[in-house]
Amino acid sequence: MSKVYTITNQKGGAGKTTTALAVAAGLSLKGYSVLSIDLDAQSNMTYTAGAKADGATALGVLTGEIRAGDAIQKTGSGGIIPASKALAGADAFITDTGKEYRLKEALEPIRGEYDYIIIDTPPALGILTINALTACDSVIIPAQADIYSLQGIEQLAETMKPVKKYTNPDLTIEGILLTRYSPRSVLSREVAELAQQIAGKLGTKLFRATIREAVAVKEAQISQQSLYSYAPKAKVTEDYSRFIAELLGEE
Numbered sequence: 186m187s188k189v190y191t192i193t194n195q196k197g198g199a200g201k202t203t204t205a206l207a208v209a210a211g212l213s214l215k216g217y218s219v220l221s222i223d224l225d226a227q228s229n230m231t232y233t234a235g236a237k238a239d240g241a242t243a244l245g246v247l248t249g250e251i252r253a254g255d256a257i258q259k260t261g262s263g264g265i266i267p268a269s270k271a272l273a274g275a276d277a278f279i280t281d282t283g284k285e286y287r288l289k290e291a292l293e294p295i296r297g298e299y300d301y302i303i304i305d306t307p308p309a310l311g312i313l314t315i316n317a318l319t320a321c322d323s324v325i326i327p328a329q330a331d332i333y334s335l336q337g338i339e340q341l342a343e344t345m346k347p348v349k350k351y352t353n354p355d356l357t358i359e360g361i362l363l364t365r366y367s368p369r370s371v372l373s374r375e376v377a378e379l380a381q382q383i384a385g386k387l388g389t390k391l392f393r394a395t396i397r398e399a400v401a402v403k404e405a406q407i408s409q410q411s412l413y414s415y416a417p418k419a420k421v422t423e424d425y426s427r428f429i430a431e432l433l434g435e436e
């Protein structure tokens with residue numbers, strides 16, 4: 186049975202997509218079978234993975250028109266169910282009873298085929314994020330190392346409460362991952378302390394691994410490659426490898 190992670194933070198630009206892509210690529214390099222799911226109408230993950238958004242997409246899977254297995258495209262880092270702009274209307278399309286369970290149900294027939302399923306979410310707390318939270322085992326919260334980003338995390342915890350109560354009682358928060366982090370600045374250390382406190386309040390941890398700011402991230406995105414193929418030796422790629430090892434409890 187696969188382990189399903191949702192990468193989420195309703196704050197835009199927190200590093201969700203970058204983290205989702207890096208984790209999928211890193212796990213895939215370790216030999217695991219990985220499925221990525223792009224639930225964001227911006228389709229950033231779909232674009233960077235080099236997948237097409239004009240065929241079967243996550244929206245069709247959510248509305249039940251397409252089986253999840255028929256929407257999977259092959260990428261260099263396993264499979265992906267792509268997003269499309271039409272996902273922006275999901276809150277209007279997906280309204281019937283049981284709407285929170287659409288993704289969970291759709292994934293049931295294929296869960297056994299993957300070691301890991303990584304879900305990228307939009308910067309919003311609507312039906313798409315609720316579907317992701319209902320379908321997953323645990324949540325990874327990337328946060329840019331600044332005060333506003335961290336404040337948003339407490340709001341996310343509020344959203345998770347009803348999900349835990351009604352649709353996914355076993356949901357856990359794996360931890361908070363600081364992105365675009367520069368350990369040398371005093372400000373960053375203060376932010377890390379605050380993040381640690383927030384993690385404590387949410388009953389989760391702050392990952393020891395942090396992800397540094399690096400141009401390789403944007404360059405890899407522009408060239409539609411994963412960090413692991415574009416810049417396998419870059420320090421930021423090593424940061425993600427450390428994070429993955431921590432996530433898997435390998436250290």
Ligand SMILES: Nc1ncnc2c1ncn2[C@@H]1O[C@H](COP(=O)(O)OP(=O)(O)OP(=O)(O)O)[C@@H](O)[C@H]1O
Nearest residue numbers: 197198199200201202203308365397398399402403
């Ligand atoms: N470690 C990093 N170093 C440099 N730039 C980064 C890093 N991580 C992310 N970025 C850049 O910051 C921007 C936001 O990152 P990303 O798209 O991963 O965030 P997101 O949370 O998915 O955003 P959204 O909420 O819009 O989906 C992107 O332009 C990305 O290239």
Ligand SMILES: [Mg+2]
Nearest residue numbers: 201202225229
């Ligand atoms: Mg994104």
